[in-house]
Amino acid sequence: MSPDNELPESTDTVIVGAGVVGCSVAYHLAAVSDEDVTVVDMGEIDAPGGSTVHAPGGLVETSGSKVMSGFAQYSRELYTDLDAYRSDGLLEIATTEDRLQQAKRLYDYSQSWGVPGGELLTPEETRELVPLLNDEEILGSYYSPTSGLIRSVELLAAMREKAGRRGATFHGHTQVTDIDLDGSTVTAVETDRGRIETDRVLVATNVWAPLFGRMVGVNIPLMPCEHQYAITESLAELEGTENEVEYAGFRQQEASLYFRQHGEGYGIGSYNHEPLLLAPDDLSDYENAPEDIPVYDYFVGRESTRDPIKMTANREFTPEHFEAPMEDARRLMPALEDVGIEKAFNGVFSFTPDGMPILGPPDDVDGFWVATGVWLTHAGGVGKAMAEWMTTGYPRQNLVPCDVNRFQDHAGSPQFTYDRAAYSYDTVYDLVHPRQLPDVNQSLRTGPFYERQSDLGGEFAAAAGWERPRWYNSNASLLGEYDVADRSGWEARHWSPIEGAEHQAVRDRVGLFDLSGFTNIDVTGPEAAEFLQYLCTNDVDVAVGRATYTLMCSERGGILGDMTVLREADDQFQIFGNSGAAGTEQLAWIDDQAGGFDVHVTAPIAGRCAVGVWGHEARNLLDPLVPADLGNDEFPYFTAQDTYVREVPVTAIRVSYVGELGWELHTTTDYGRKLWDTLWEAGQEHGLVPMGDGALNTMRLEKGYPLYGGDITPEFDPYEANLGFTVDLDTEFVGREALIEARDNRERKRTLMTLDEPESVVFTGVPILTDDEVVSYAASAEYGHSVDSGIVSGYLPVEYTDPGTALEVQYENERYPVTVRESPLFDPDRGRLLR
Numbered sequence: 001m002s003p004d005n006e007l008p009e010s011t012d013t014v015i016v017g018a019g020v021v022g023c024s025v026a027y028h029l030a031a032v033s034d035e036d037v038t039v040v041d042m043g044e045i046d047a048p049g050g051s052t053v054h055a056p057g058g059l060v061e062t063s064g065s066k067v068m069s070g071f072a073q074y075s076r077e078l079y080t081d082l083d084a085y086r087s088d089g090l091l092e093i094a095t096t097e098d099r100l101q102q103a104k105r106l107y108d109y110s111q112s113w114g115v116p117g118g119e120l121l122t123p124e125e126t127r128e129l130v131p132l133l134n135d136e137e138i139l140g141s142y143y144s145p146t147s148g149l150i151r152s153v154e155l156l157a158a159m160r161e162k163a164g165r166r167g168a169t170f171h172g173h174t175q176v177t178d179i180d181l182d183g184s185t186v187t188a189v190e191t192d193r194g195r196i197e198t199d200r201v202l203v204a205t206n207v208w209a210p211l212f213g214r215m216v217g218v219n220i221p222l223m224p225c226e227h228q229y230a231i232t233e234s235l236a237e238l239e240g241t242e243n244e245v246e247y248a249g250f251r252q253q254e255a256s257l258y259f260r261q262h263g264e265g266y267g268i269g270s271y272n273h274e275p276l277l278l279a280p281d282d283l284s285d286y287e288n289a290p291e292d293i294p295v296y297d298y299f300v301g302r303e304s305t306r307d308p309i310k311m312t313a314n315r316e317f318t319p320e321h322f323e324a325p326m327e328d329a330r331r332l333m334p335a336l337e338d339v340g341i342e343k344a345f346n347g348v349f350s351f352t353p354d355g356m357p358i359l360g361p362p363d364d365v366d367g368f369w370v371a372t373g374v375w376l377t378h379a380g381g382v383g384k385a386m387a388e389w390m391t392t393g394y395p396r397q398n399l400v401p402c403d404v405n406r407f408q409d410h411a412g413s414p415q416f417t418y419d420r421a422a423y424s425y426d427t428v429y430d431l432v433h434p435r436q437l438p439d440v441n442q443s444l445r446t447g448p449f450y451e452r453q454s455d456l457g458g459e460f461a462a463a464a465g466w467e468r469p470r471w472y473n474s475n476a477s478l479l480g481e482y483d484v485a486d487r488s489g490w491e492a493r494h495w496s497p498i499e500g501a502e503h504q505a506v507r508d509r510v511g512l513f514d515l516s517g518f519t520n521i522d523v524t525g526p527e528a529a530e531f532l533q534y535l536c537t538n539d540v541d542v543a544v545g546r547a548t549y550t551l552m553c554s555e556r557g558g559i560l561g562d563m564t565v566l567r568e569a570d571d572q573f574q575i576f577g578n579s580g581a582a583g584t585e586q587l588a589w590i591d592d593q594a595g596g597f598d599v600h601v602t603a604p605i606a607g608r609c610a611v612g613v614w615g616h617e618a619r620n621l622l623d624p625l626v627p628a629d630l631g632n633d634e635f636p637y638f639t640a641q642d643t644y645v646r647e648v649p650v651t652a653i654r655v656s657y658v659g660e661l662g663w664e665l666h667t668t669t670d671y672g673r674k675l676w677d678t679l680w681e682a683g684q685e686h687g688l689v690p691m692g693d694g695a696l697n698t699m700r701l702e703k704g705y706p707l708y709g710g711d712i713t714p715e716f717d718p719y720e721a722n723l724g725f726t727v728d729l730d731t732e733f734v735g736r737e738a739l740i741e742a743r744d745n746r747e748r749k750r751t752l753m754t755l756d757e758p759e760s761v762v763f764t765g766v767p768i769l770t771d772d773e774v775v776s777y778a779a780s781a782e783y784g785h786s787v788d789s790g791i792v793s794g795y796l797p798v799e800y801t802d803p804g805t806a807l808e809v810q811y812e813n814e815r816y817p818v819t820v821r822e823s824p825l826f827d828p829d830r831g832r833l834l835r
């Protein structure tokens with residue numbers, strides 16, 4: 001295989017970028033399909049000069065994110081097989097009490113996600129692994145023995161070689177200048193060495209990716225960011241060392257630092273300075289790029305045997321940004337005291353608005369795929385997922401947090417991308433609480449109720465840009481009426497007991513919930529019913545005025561969304577789906593599936609608003625305001641009617657996500673304020689309470705209702721999720737074949753458990769265990785204020801799903817007994833819903 005061999009005139013897939021991501025996708029694509037795969041890069045193919053060849057190569061397997069940990073674990077196995085990896089281990093050093101607790105949570109995650117061999121170490125045990133650490137600073141650590149170091153240039157060579165043997169070709173010194181479209185379909189890739197016809201291009205160009213988005217009119221919101229790494233001179237304590245690495249790597253995240261050994265010296269990477277972001281246009285071109293040697297196997301105390309190579313993703317090192325980090329490093333490792341820097345380095349890599357990769361086919365252009373914002377650590381797993389996605393459809397993996405279609409329209413704005421990338425950089429090693437949200441770009445999207453909600457002391461948190469109250473401070477007085485189990489520590493942060501009081505008050509009286517940020521999609525046209533039957537697992541071809549709860553699945557049977565489909569006319573339906581990013585991804589999927597049907601799919605979310613009126617008193621509140629008969633027989637559960645709330649036209653749907661009698665009232669935003677005010681005024685005599693997302697979540701959990709993105713994801717099928725009732729195998733729909741198989745082969749089941757200890761609460765993601773074995777993890781966890789106990793929902797192997805089975809969960813390295821329960825925990829005969 002010659003690196004610069006002749007370009008083909010046409011090929012099945014062009015991959016742009018021969019860094020670790022492009023090579024990994026090519027390697028996996030060549031393994032799973034017979035298609036022609038052509039990889040092009042503007043750099044030298046052996047060492048293309050992007051971020052991949054800059055990295056010191058650290059691979060860390062444990063994280064709070066299951067998908068990221070899964071990518072890292074697969075990468076570690078692959079890179080080991082390809083002989084480009086060494087497991088020297090990695091320590092997460094705790095130098096504060098807060099970080100010590102975090103180390104315990106990392107240990108919990110390692111158990112949940114199956115990271116091998118994770119341990120919590122004492123200061124003494126930590127120093128046994130790295131004797132140069134200052135014992136006065138260390139409180140303990142989390143240790144992952146299989147984390148380690150990647151040799152990137154060797155890794156690229158091994159992937160190219162294996163992919164090449166299966167027919168993939170690689171072409172260096174080939175700069176892509178444009179992508180040709182026919183309408184919105186890719187037809188060819190233009191390069192400075194000729195044109196390649198193709199109907200599929202995958203952009204794996206890292207910091208250059210936004211430029212490719214521009215070529216086809218797609219927004220790829222990421223920012224190139226400078227990142228400094230310095231290797232010290234020889235430490236007296238390491239003089240004469242034989243091995244490049246003898247001690248485990250470590251991170252002191254409190255100080256935003258990571259460390260690895262380089263022979264007699266130490267490499268130190270720092271995130272401890274202001275974000276140094278660049279525009280993608282300001283990056284160096286290949287010809288003018290400086291030359292340097294890759295640092296991942298740099299050995300202080302020996303001559304480098306490597307030749308310098310061009311480094312395109314490179315900037316000048318700025319010593320002023322390394323002074324404070326060096327001080328911190330010396331405090332942790334006193335042996336660095338009188339040691340200077342031998343080699344300083346400033347590479348550029350990507351930061352995305354939410355710190356996650358950007359993967360998949362953007363909705364707007366057929367044949368255009370993206371895999372960017374990916375670290376070396378995750379590239380093996382990402383390559384596998386992308387190859388599966390490109391050849392056999394959406395993988396049975398939860399790629400929802402990485403999906404290119406998760407971004408809202410405002411993510412196209414340079415200001416938003418800049419602010420969020422800077423925030424991602426600033427918090428990259430921070431202790432970020434699961435409920436903590438960025439403190440930038442606030443108040444972006446507000447509905448017609450916002451002013452009223454602010455007046456009521458709404459404690460807002462943005463979801464997909466929408467300001468949504470978590471709770472209302474005006475409800476503080478409810479705490480005199482309702483007991484709410486107190487919390488301390490991590491689980492008390494970004495939380496208020498008011499959430500628990502709102503929960504109980506809604507069950508007793510009636511609540512008003514803002515549904516405006518939830519996805520609302522119109523499907524109209526002569527083939528609307530036919531299309532939705534094809535899209536949905538349930539039979540949605542029902543009488544006008546009826547609503548159906550359904551799922552949509554991938555070809556492999558993984559759940560891609562749950563939603564309510566309302567038939568408004570023979571050829572007119574509305575889909576009420578999930579909120580936030582999931583809603584945007586689902587719209588993209590629905591749009592994509594609609595090709596070939598005579599239908600219109602539109603999402604007029606911004607023009608619509610809605611409230612939920614739920615609770616014991618819902619009918620009494622609405623009866624005098626609504627001309628429609630709200631009786632149980634006249635307005636049955638899961639039906640809808642066009643009616644009015646006084647003079648406001650609404651579509652009223654009798655559904656509720658909290659398990660109470662009630663209606664969703666949908667209207668247009670111009671009527672929104674009047675709708676709120678009318679309900680608010682009339683609601684006073686019924687004890688109406690505004691309720692936030694916190695109460696919604698705890699109420700739906702004790703009812704066993706799943707939350708998309710946690711309880712149900714593409715990783716699970718409807719039968720495992722205990723949602724078999726939404727599958728009608730008498731209809732033909734996407735994923736039916738896979739579900740026929742899944743129905744008879746269920747090995748795990750979504751199950752509810754309660755914590756045995758009163759008033760205890762744990763978090764999503766904690767491991768579920770028998771005495772000596774991890775059997776699952778918490779897909780959702782919170783407190784059920786009506787059942788008065790902590791609740792965990794998780795996918796258990798079927799042998800553990802009998803009610804009464806005793807198991808445990810582990811939170812901050814402490815075990816809590818749990819008991820498997822019949823689902824739902826609250827109102828199992830649905831008496832409250834159907835009254």
Ligand SMILES: Cc1cc2nc3c(=O)[nH]c(=O)nc-3n(C[C@H](O)[C@H](O)[C@H](O)COP(=O)(O)OP(=O)(O)OC[C@H]3O[C@@H](n4cnc5c(N)ncnc54)[C@H](O)[C@@H]3O)c2cc1C
Binds near residue numbers: 022041043054206
């Ligand atoms: C200093 C530093 C330290 C890091 N440390 C670590 C670490 O310890 N662990 C870790 O996991 N990650 C680390 N990273 C991040 C990691 O290196 C990157 O995220 C990863 O290598 C990105 O891989 P990639 O294949 O997407 O991009 P790249 O390797 O940048 O490849 C993109 C390729 O696209 C090509 N290209 C661009 N435009 C064109 C065009 N028009 N035509 C043709 N080709 C084009 C480029 O030539 C380049 O080769 C570090 C990064 C830096 C900068």
